[in-house]
Amino acid sequence: MATEGDQQAWPGSSAVVHSLPVKTTFRGTTDVAENFSRHMVRTEGGELRNRLRGRTLIGREVVLPQSYVLACVSFVPRQQQQQATEAAGRLTSSAPPSAQVEASAADVRVTAIADSLCVWEHDKQPERAEALGHWLDLSHAIHCAP
Secondary structure, eight states, X not given: OOOTTTGGGSTTTTOOEEEOSOOOOOOSOOOHHXXXXXXXXXXXXXXXXXXXTTEEEEEEEEEOOTTOOEEEXXXXXXXXXXXXXXXXXXXXXXXXXXXXXXXXXXXXXXXXXXXEEEEEEXXXXXXXXXXXXXXXXXXXXXXXXX
């Protein structure tokens, strides 16, 4: 759990999160600043504009309430961690598919945190961003009301 004061202790505390309307099987990394963020334009109305693979993207930044944080996590099952340790030096692993692995909180690693999220859609205003904003307002009113 992170609080406002703890945010500086997390690695990557200045992360920028983008929710893009794409499906991919790519599991590697890319230089987001070079390949995406540097082309982003903010209009006078606060709307974000960009292009991805030649298609126009329209985005909106959703800023989380002060007491909220967005956590980016990775999942490494303990069984897989143990097998990797035992099989050090071998090239293969007999780890079961993730759907068959029992998960616990110990299997989740926080890799970055952020206080906002950019939601994108192809050629239209991102409706998900508006719904997320309403949910955040409602959640904040319910859980943080005096």
